[in-house]
Amino acid sequence: MGGEIPPTKDNSKIQDQKTTSKENLSRSLCDRFEIFWKAYPKKRSKEKAEKAFAKRKPDEQLFNDLMAGLERAKTSEQWQNPQFIPHAATWLNNGGWMDEYQTTYTDAELAVIRAFNGALGERVGTVDESVFVEARAGAIRAFLGKLAADPEAWSRYFPAVRDKVDLPPHAGFDYLISPKGYGDVKGRMTIKRNPDGTRASGDWDKSASGIRAKAQEMGIAFSEEDPMPAIAARIRQAISQREQQQ
Numbered sequence: 662m663g664g665e666i667p668p669t670k671d672n673s674k675i676q677d678q679k680t681t682s683k684e685n686l687s688r689s690l691c692d693r694f695e696i697f698w699k700a701y702p703k704k705r706s707k708e709k710a711e712k713a714f715a716k717r718k719p720d721e722q723l724f725n726d727l728m729a730g731l732e733r734a735k736t737s738e739q740w741q742n743p744q745f746i747p748h749a750a751t752w753l754n755n756g757g758w759m760d761e762y763q764t765t766y767t768d769a770e771l772a773v774i775r776a777f778n779g780a781l782g783e784r785v786g787t788v789d790e791s792v793f794v795e796a797r798a799g800a801i802r803a804f805l806g807k808l809a810a811d812p813e814a815w816s817r818y819f820p821a822v823r824d825k826v827d828l829p830p831h832a833g834f835d836y837l838i839s840p841k842g843y844g845d846v847k848g849r850m851t852i853k854r855n856p857d858g859t860r861a862s863g864d865w866d867k868s869a870s871g872i873r874a875k876a877q878e879m880g881i882a883f884s885e886e887d888p889m890p891a892i893a894a895r896i897r898q899a900i901s902q903r904e905q906q907q
Contacts, residue, residue: 773801
């Protein structure tokens with residue numbers, strides 16, 4: 662028989678078990694990778710992703726953890742912009758499924774939302790604190806950072822806006838805590854007012870926001886590119902014309 666050693670009953674079973682085990686493992690990894698690849702939002706460098714996946718050799722538990730982590734990442738604010746989604750190989754090599762993402766507002770962030778709702782909610786609409794928006798949470802943190810020199814400033818901000826500012830039509834929570842909205846509102850607060858709350862005459866030209874508000878009040882068209890002095894000059898001309906007609 663050419664020196665062949667006939668397989669015994671026992672060693673035949675061992676050989677079959679080794680072969681079957683190896684084939685099942687490869688097939689299992691392949692199937693799991695295809696599930697992962699189908700779910701991954703950025704289809705780039707598939708071969709590198711396969712190598713990174715094979716290196717991890719995820720068993721059922723690890724694979725479930727990996728897929729759960731992928732779903733969390735896909736709902737994060739960062740991944741809403743495709744350019745910030747890492748390649749799958751990078752994500753796998755870095756253990757991306759273990760990254761933590763904020764899913765609820767912190768106590769400090771909730772306090773800011775509630776302060777807004779209490780002061781301005783009825784006027785411009787409330788913010789639903791039960792619906793977490795990662796971008797909004799980040800904006801609140803930036804807003805609090807801007808006011809870090811005065812830790813209690815945020816608690817006075819919304820009541821001051823309510824009592825002293827004529828808000829533009831698009832004003833809401835996100836606008837008021839944004840750098841642009843905060844700067845605009847602070848400018849409007851500097852405009853002096855009469856005891857009855859009306860704007861004191863002659864003070865509209867003390868800030869860019871005051872000039873814009875006066876132009877809108879008088880129906881004078883302008884664009885964001887128009888220099889403030891030019892808009893103010895048109896306002897003064899319009900005021901002069903009205904006074905002459907009276």
